[in-house]
Amino acid sequence: MNRILLTAALLGLTNVSLASAQTTVEFWHSFGDAKRSGWIQARADEYNKTHSGVKVVPSYKGSYNDSLQATILAARQGKAPALVQIFEVGSQLALDSGAFQPVSSVKNVDFSDYIKPVINYYTIGGKVNSLPFNSSSPVLYFNQDLMKKAGLNPKQPPTTYGGLIKACEKIEAAKLDTTCFGMSLNGWFIEQWMAQQGAPLLNNGNGRQGRATATNLDSQAAKNIFSFFKTMQERKYYTYTGKLEDWDGSDAIFTNQKTVFHITSTADIGNIRDAAKKAGFSVGVGVMPIPDGSKRNGVVIGGASLWISKGVSKPQAEGALDFALYMTNTQNMAEWHKLTGYYPVRQSSIDLLRKQGWFTQTPLQLVAFNQLTRTVPSPATAGGLNGAAIQTRKIMEEGVQKVLGGQNVDAALKETKARADAALAEYNANFK
Amino acid sequence: MLSPGRARPTPDAAENAVFRGRALPWLFLLPSLLILAVFIYLPALQTLRLAAYRANVILGTEQFVGLANFADLLSSPAYQQVALQTLVFTVLTVTFGLLLSLGLAWLASRPVRGAGAYRLLLIYPYALSPAIAGTLWLFLFNPEIGLINQLLGELFGVRPRWLDTPSLAFGLVTLAAIWKGLAYNIVFYLASIQNLPGDVMEAAEIDGATPAQVFWRVAFPLLSPITFFLVFTNIIAALFDSFALTDILTRGGPYTGHAGATTFLVYQLYQDGFVNFKTGVAAAQAALMLALVAFVTWMQFRLGERRVHYGS
Numbered sequence: 001m002n003r004i005l006l007t008a009a010l011l012g013l014t015n016v017s018l019a020s021a022q023t024t025v026e027f028w029h030s031f032g033d034a035k036r037s038g039w040i041q042a043r044a045d046e047y048n049k050t051h052s053g054v055k056v057v058p059s060y061k062g063s064y065n066d067s068l069q070a071t072i073l074a075a076r077q078g079k080a081p082a083l084v085q086i087f088e089v090g091s092q093l094a095l096d097s098g099a100f101q102p103v104s105s106v107k108n109v110d111f112s113d114y115i116k117p118v119i120n121y122y123t124i125g126g127k128v129n130s131l132p133f134n135s136s137s138p139v140l141y142f143n144q145d146l147m148k149k150a151g152l153n154p155k156q157p158p159t160t161y162g163g164l165i166k167a168c169e170k171i172e173a174a175k176l177d178t179t180c181f182g183m184s185l186n187g188w189f190i191e192q193w194m195a196q197q198g199a200p201l202l203n204n205g206n207g208r209q210g211r212a213t214a215t216n217l218d219s220q221a222a223k224n225i226f227s228f229f230k231t232m233q234e235r236k237y238y239t240y241t242g243k244l245e246d247w248d249g250s251d252a253i254f255t256n257q258k259t260v261f262h263i264t265s266t267a268d269i270g271n272i273r274d275a276a277k278k279a280g281f282s283v284g285v286g287v288m289p290i291p292d293g294s295k296r297n298g299v300v301i302g303g304a305s306l307w308i309s310k311g312v313s314k315p316q317a318e319g320a321l322d323f324a325l326y327m328t329n330t331q332n333m334a335e336w337h338k339l340t341g342y343y344p345v346r347q348s349s350i351d352l353l354r355k356q357g358w359f360t361q362t363p364l365q366l367v368a369f370n371q372l373t374r375t376v377p378s379p380a381t382a383g384g385l386n387g388a389a390i391q392t393r394k395i396m397e398e399g400v401q402k403v404l405g406g407q408n409v410d411a412a413l414k415e416t417k418a419r420a421d422a423a424l425a426e427y428n429a430n431f432k
Numbered sequence: 433m434l435s436p437g438r439a440r441p442t443p444d445a446a447e448n449a450v451f452r453g454r455a456l457p458w459l460f461l462l463p464s465l466l467i468l469a470v471f472i473y474l475p476a477l478q479t480l481r482l483a484a485y486r487a488n489v490i491l492g493t494e495q496f497v498g499l500a501n502f503a504d505l506l507s508s509p510a511y512q513q514v515a516l517q518t519l520v521f522t523v524l525t526v527t528f529g530l531l532l533s534l535g536l537a538w539l540a541s542r543p544v545r546g547a548g549a550y551r552l553l554l555i556y557p558y559a560l561s562p563a564i565a566g567t568l569w570l571f572l573f574n575p576e577i578g579l580i581n582q583l584l585g586e587l588f589g590v591r592p593r594w595l596d597t598p599s600l601a602f603g604l605v606t607l608a609a610i611w612k613g614l615a616y617n618i619v620f621y622l623a624s625i626q627n628l629p630g631d632v633m634e635a636a637e638i639d640g641a642t643p644a645q646v647f648w649r650v651a652f653p654l655l656s657p658i659t660f661f662l663v664f665t666n667i668i669a670a671l672f673d674s675f676a677l678t679d680i681l682t683r684g685g686p687y688t689g690h691a692g693a694t695t696f697l698v699y700q701l702y703q704d705g706f707v708n709f710k711t712g713v714a715a716a717q718a719a720l721m722l723a724l725v726a727f728v729t730w731m732q733f734r735l736g737e738r739r740v741h742y743g744s
Contacts, residue, residue: 065707072490093709097490179576241574242595244685249574258576387491391708398687401596405686426710429486430493 023054023315025323026081028061028071030304039339043327054319056083064090064304065390071309075099080309082320085133087304088121089389092207094307095129096387096431101310102127106321113330113346117375120382121301124208130305131324132345134336136267137299138192139368140286143276146260147284150174157261157286159296161228164261164289168237171260179239181232182259184250185400187393188302189263190225191384196290197221198297198376201384202424208379211428212386217396217417224291226400226409233404244397255279263288265302266368270341273364285364287371298375300383303342334358341365343372388427392420476722482715489711501716510690511700518696521606522670529610530617530662534655537621538647551622558615562673566680569608596686598693605694608677613669617662624658625651664732668725672698697721 027044031037037060044056061067064087071084075097086094094100103109104127111119111128118132144154150171158164168180183189194201199221202212216222232238239259241249247264254262255275264272269285276283290296306324308317326332333344334352344350350369353359359366375381386392399416403409483502486495505511540550557565572578573594581591594600628651636650675698678684684692684699691700701721705714 069489069706069709072492076492093490097492182576239576240596241570241576242593242597242601242686243570243681244683246683249570252574253576256577388708398685398692401685401687404596405598405688423708427488430488430491430495432495 022052023313023319025054025056025083025316025319027056027058027083027085027320027323028067028081029058029085030061030064030067030087031085032060032062036340039336040327043332044323047323047326051319051322053315054323056319056323068094072097072099075309075311078311080311082309082312082316083324084307084309085304086130086307088302088383089393091122091124091129091305092385092387092389095124099310100129100307101317102129103131103306103308103321103324104128106308106317109321109325113348115343115345115347115350115373116377117298117372117381118301118343118345120377122305123382124385130307131321131328132301133304133306133324133328134267134340134342135301135303135345136265136342137302137368137372138189138263138288139266139269139371140288141254141262141264141272142284142286143254143257143260143281144284145281146171146176146178146257149176150260154284157284158289159287160289160292161224161231162292165231165235165237167261168232168235172235172237176260178257179259180237181261182239182250182253183263184244184246185240185397185404186245186247187396190222190396190400191393192288192299193225193290194221195300195381195383196288196297197224197294198378198380200380202386206379206382207385208382211431212384212424213421213428214424215392215417215420217399217413217420221291221294222413223409224294226403226413228291229400229403230409238404244394244401251275257281266343266365267303267341269362269364269368283364285367287367296374297378298381299371300381301343301372343369386424386427387430388423391423395420395423479715479718479722482712483719485712485715487712487715488709490709494712497712501713502720505713505716505720508690513689513691514695514697514700517602517691517693518671521602521609521674521696522667524606525609525613525670525674526663526666529613529666530659532610533614533617534621534659536614537618537625538651540618541622541625551618554618555615557612558619560612562612562676563680565608565612566677569604569677569681573604595682598686598688601682601686602693605674605678605681608681609670609674612677613666616669617666620658620662621655624655628654660732660736664728667728671696671721671724675699675702697724 027040029037029040031040037058040058044058047056048054061070064085067084068086068090071081071086074080080099084100104111109128114132118135119128122128122130122132140157142154142157147154147157147167150167151174152167152170158167164181171178171180191201194216199216199219200206201216203214203216204210204212206212229238239253240246241253243249247268250262251264251268251272253259255272255278257279262272273283287296288299306328308320308324312320328345330346330348330352333346333349334356336342337344337349337353338358344353350373359369395416399412399419402412402415482494484496484498486497486501487493536554540547540554544550560568572580575581575591575593575595578594580594585591592600594604632654633646633650636646641649674696678694678696678699679702682692682694684695684703686693695703697717698721701714701717704710704717
């Protein structure tokens with residue numbers, strides 16, 4: 001008995017002494033590559049040097065999915081990491097898990113410097129739940145040399161579906177041995193095109209006023225998107241590897257000059273520019289083409305944000321937030337943008353970059369920035385929230401794949417809506 | 433099993449080394465049992481329990497639903513399609529995989545110049561991880577820039593869409609799985625062929641048997657124990673190891689009918705359990721797969737006693 005008491009006392013003492021000496025902030029992220037994880041580690045090292053009371057320990061925890069699951073399991077055992085990077089489709093799931101606390105309740109933070117469409121995505125029920133970190137949106141990439149060969153003006157890339165199809169006709173006539181348009185088949189783009197038309201993807205204010213119970217895939221906006229794929233397929237203007245969400249495969253098709261137009265994330269600007277240089281063509285960047293006759297409402301932010309666990313001590317939570325704010329400060333976000341191509345999430349970072357002459361050096365980036373900063377705030381462009389978002393995204397991809405396989409638009413949309421709505425109902429049933 | 437009476441030191445018992453007392457054997461078994469309990473039995477029981485719940489590992493919610501998960505799965509057209517696809521895939525990979533590797537092993541074991549090099553080349557894909565193999569195939573069969581379509585386009589003017597034509601994608605994954613399994617099967621066949629009794633084969637040849645007759649009438653029956661072993665390891669491999677290949681090559685797609693054409697049972701389980709976090713449904717699928725494996729094992733023992741020629 002005495003021994004037990006003694007051990008307990010010792011344990012208690014060491015805990016206390018450790019806590020007073022140093023607060024450890026575990027930071028789990030999903031960047032496995034040396035470039036990005038190295039950057040994070042370097043920021044942690046800087047921070048640790050200047051803050052003697054806090055020790056930030058970043059570690060790579062596998063894919064976004066794996067890391068989310070690992071966090072939840074750790075939280076159940078009371079060993080949650082203080083800071084976790086979670087992808088945007090996992091936001092509702094993270095919120096519902098109850099394992100995290102809103103950043104805005106840890107400490108009062110001035111969020112006015114954050115770019116509106118970015119902070120809007122992560123503001124749920126009036127609270128900023130997580131701190132924006134790596135953010136991107138889709139843009140149009142085009143092969144300037146091939147455009148010229150087809151008699152198109154690379155200074156005026158198509159901005160609408162109709163414009164793209166017209167350009168495709170010219171490319172077809174020029175017989176360049178390339179397909180007009182390619183992009184990875186990804187539900188993220190479908191979500192973007194809904195937002196561009198100002199149409200929420202989900203009911204209940206895009207899942208932001210209450211739990212989403214149905215998708216708006218029976219809307220005209222959705223029909224415009226699916227019909228676009230139908231036309232592109234029928235006229236053989238579209239190609240992809242055939243595998244869903246095959247980012248790398250589609251990039252490779254574009255950089256091998258087998259397509260003239262390509263849509264992918266702004267985060268790839270650097271990689272694609274380098275690959276194009278190697279392949280010997282010059283690449284241009286334009287806004288995402290949208291359905292004809294629609295007002296351009298802008299894009300939804302993609303990427304990931306930083307969440308703070310609920311089950312950690314007050315000093316840990318404050319340390320986590322303080323480090324997250326340091327890592328995403330004006331200077332660091334500008335550097336992060338130059339290194340990776342992700343948007344800097346702060347207005348002041350954009351101003352800094354402009355002052356440094358970044359946009360005259362890399363004019364490609366300017367289009368991407370304008371597309372983001374000119375986004376009209378609304379529930380549609382804030383982005384849809386639902387706990388089964390990973391699944392509904394895939395269901396939409398599979399719906400488009402059926403259209404590409406020859407099914408008619410109405411039947412494909414009907415089936416897609418039924419399946420996506422069933423996934424929402426299945427998720428919501430967890431809360432009964 | 434271990435009665436105290438038998439533990440008395442009679443000459444017979446001493447020779448058979450029977451343990452004294454009841455506790456001692458259990459003590460020796462304890463480490464194994466503990467490890468099995470913690471890593472196999474408890475998780476298996478936990479899985480069976482979860483199969484009766486609507487559960488989500490992220491939310492931590494659990495609602496008892498009885499057998500509803502099983503009923504939903506078995507009546508769902510998507511799951512039925514996945515099960516059928518798995519069956520066809522398994523039959524194809526096991527049948528063609530074994531026939532092909534037996535043929536190749538037979539040829540490579542002939543006394544020809546450079547047989548060692550052939551054997552090495554046949555075995556090396558075994559050293560590739562399924563992930564690397566999948567990536568290789570993905571590059572080869574990219575419809576626009578893959579090597580295969582460049583060749584086909586030059587020679588015949590066709591560029592098949594390998595990854596989103598359901599039948600082609602299914603065939604491609606099956607072919608990749610057969611190729612990936614070849615090396616393993618060939619190693620076993622080569623070893624067995626080299627151990628075939630030379631006198632029997634020679635006797636057959638002296639009696640005037642053709643090479644085909646020697647193979648089918650003498651060698652093939654003598655190889656039945658290893659074929660039998662390989663059939664079952666290949667079935668298990670087709671059921672479970674197909675995962676990495678499909679994930680990288682097709683991601684289970686293309687979507688056709690009610691499910692992805694190359695979505696097999698284990699990939700469906702992974703999707704539901706670890707991508708969509710539908711833990712209860714995934715547990716029910718795991719239970720169904722457990723039953724399937726139990727059935728396969730039972731078949732193995734039952735058939736093994738009757739039909740396989742183990743020599744004398």
